[in-house]
Amino acid sequence: MSLPTSTNPPFPILAAFFAERVGDHRSIPAAVILGQSGRTTTNAVEGLPVASLGATSSLRTLALAGIALALFATPTSLPAQPSQPQVIAISGGKLLTVSHGTIENGVLVIADGKIAAVGEAGKVKIPSGATVVDAKGMTVYPGLIDPESNFGLTEISADQMTNDLVERSDEIMPHMHVYDAFHSETELIPVARLNGITNAVVAPAGEDTISGQDIFIQLYGKDRDQMIMGRDIALAMNFGAEQRRRGSGGRGGGAAGRPEYPSTRMGLITQLRQAFLDVQDYQAHRDAGAKKDDKTFKRDLKMEALIPYLKGERPVVIGVYEGYDVETIMALAQEFHLKVILNHVTHTQEVLDKIAAYHVPVIVGSIYDFPRADQRFDAVYTLPAELARRGVKVAISSADAGGPVSSHSARNLPYAAGFAVAYGLPYDDALKAITLNVAEMFGFGDRLGSLDVGKIANVVVANGDPLDVRTDVKQVYIQGVPIPMENRQTRLRDEYSK
């Protein structure tokens, strides 16, 4: 940070202290990683003191690495995976484990991109050769997971050529795969990453009743294949006013022109029910054909796409805002035994008990949606608390108020969770709502979402409470790799702060 700061004092320079303890010259120079392109990068970023207990790295090395970073950083530079397994010990911080409480003075060891140990200082052995990161005064927590984003599907919202948000030509488009459009080099990802977002569900926009299939990503990697952790992980469904084809054009209307079927909620539901019946019929014919070894059977991609969801094998995320719409669409979902995750639900205050009785997880977003006129101002702010109080597993998304998701503001995800705390959600539930709960909803609970041994080392180090707007994230690790804490915006900042 090149600007003077009174409330975020710079880290004490501890590297020299560590340098004095260097004795073992055998292990890897962990503070300096040589990228594939030959560029030198470093994990000593923004003044975060990093030193290797077992290497010759020192203050001087760090300084050189810092200079190298400044010289060679370009918008496209991405550090490659370390050529050798890197062992990092984050020591002395307050660990918010999410799964098993808070450790005030903790140590977290990362090895092979995974969490190798987590516990109280003194009780966790720091492996020799580990790069020790002094996190005294810092808060350490699992990377945040955004349950609904459009990362890689948009760049400049108003520039239609940069948008691949949703295929609106038909209402039922399960064969639209987000991975076919996902632009992994989008600038939205490094922007969000710097605030500690390490993973996200990427979903198509909500104008179709079935708008496609989601991917699950990590917000770091050298290409698309490194970043996509799961394809077709969930079906994106929607129900309400926005999907009607009223001929009004623009948002929630399909193409401009005269109304087309389905132009009402009756039409939407009937069309969906018919589609699900068609899939069952298709599947029966396909299976029968397969038995007879019928080579002439013509595959239908739309039908094929829906089969796993009608079998209940994967979750269906249903975007729905109004209470009465929830009741309608849940009746259909139950008829076909869909495995449901409810999404949005911002105007369902009158059916919260019913939602709890469905025993399905719920994504609340946007917590900033406007209440109805004459409703109390906090009718939406209090929803996560009200749902959690009823035993519902809650996630919170970064969705913007009053409009479609725009992941330009995904970096504000932790503040939405913090706002839910302000309006009654217990703190631990709020942190879960943007970490472990999301991971569990989408089938990544064994790999992500908490500081537990064996999980992928997506870890954030910040100078305070992760849910507070004033907190500055100092270092993000994804798969154990210390991410360069820079993006196009920091480069502009640095260029013009001189």
Added chain:
Amino acid sequence: MHIFDPLPSGWRAALRLAAVGILSLAGSIAAAQASSTPADLVIKNATVMTASHGTIQNGSVWVHAGKIAGVGATVDAPPSAAVVDASGMWLTPGIIDPHSHSALDSDINEATSPVTPSMHMIDAFDNRSADLYRALAGGVTTELLLHGSANMIGGQAVVIKNKFGLDRDAMLFPNAPGSIKFASGENPKRVYGSRDQLPSTRMGNFEVMRTAFEDAKHYMAERDAYNAKVAKGDKDAVPPKRDLKLEALADVLRGKLYVQIHCYRADEFLTEEAIAREYGYKVRAFHHALEMYKVADKIAADQTAIATFSDWWGFKDESRDAIPWNAVISMRKGVKVALKSDSDDHIRRLNQEAGKMVHYGGATEDEAIRMVTLNPAWIIGVDDHTGSIDVGKDADLVLWNHDPLSTYARAQKVYIDGDLFFDVSLPGLGTTHFNGVMHDSGGFGSDDEIEAEDGQ
């Protein structure tokens, strides 16, 4: 402050302001009678963030007859004063939004001509809008309601005090100076370009402005010539026809209106300042101003402020280079910086937007709180009446349950002119003056959203 213009060219503004003054006086008397506002009120044991002279731990504020009568560790209030014990709470000046389109029922842009300076936003102001209520619950006590950015020269703003529940005229900020909205960049060129009209480029944008000012100069010259004839005793002199549009532009050239310019790009700030110099007016503030960090040292010299977003970016091409450090970098280079909402959503938590400035650039607590109180008050031109906790100023105050710069703060009580307008502990809405039906204005209340629809 605005001086009433006795000249004919200012007749409309003068009449309007005079009428507002009378009506709002009547309104406040009615309100004072209707509510049980005590003559003296003391809020004690609060962490008082004054916005002008630091934070006072365990401080007290004495309110007398709607004004701040004392502030400090102790105050000399009479024993009869009502007392609010604010132990464990924070007190700030009322939050001020210098860029809102709330409560205008989507009558934000008269997007039928790129020059519409005789539009007055007060004519669209809907004082029953739910947006006002929600902003009040977020601690917002004063708003500048602006014309949109479809036009290079838009309409004249209205300044309100958020006395939700009172009648329209009782909500107008008494004697607030007039402001006019200008725009630049993508919105005007898109709105008119999409209709194959001038302007469809930035060249066209600025030429439309210059032409308008040439028209206004000619109009003023004709009026001056007429006045000269009258002064010489020419009884046959015929007054030139009054033209509302040109009179409004003349008021800009006479410096009678604060010029508030929607502007994103660094090059356009420089062009706008050059045109202002050429025609002899001052730019009060650039709004949005997302690239100010690139030329802040130059603009600081012009004493033009900015009203900017905390961290919006990437929603349109001219916001591509937006960075969340813009506010603090610009401030450090000498520009007066306010944060604003341009949104019926963000207006509800401008305190958090200020808190983000601690994160993005290390603003001090004082600097951060000023960005949503005293600095926006200056942009609107009401900083001698509100925006800080100082003796003599209007008692526009918000009591918070947590540090207002944190994510966790909720407004507990909101006072305007010493009168309680919102109390979160009350059942129902928490309002004290509101009865009847609230209006849902719909939409997001943003320049860019509205015009994105208008322009297509």
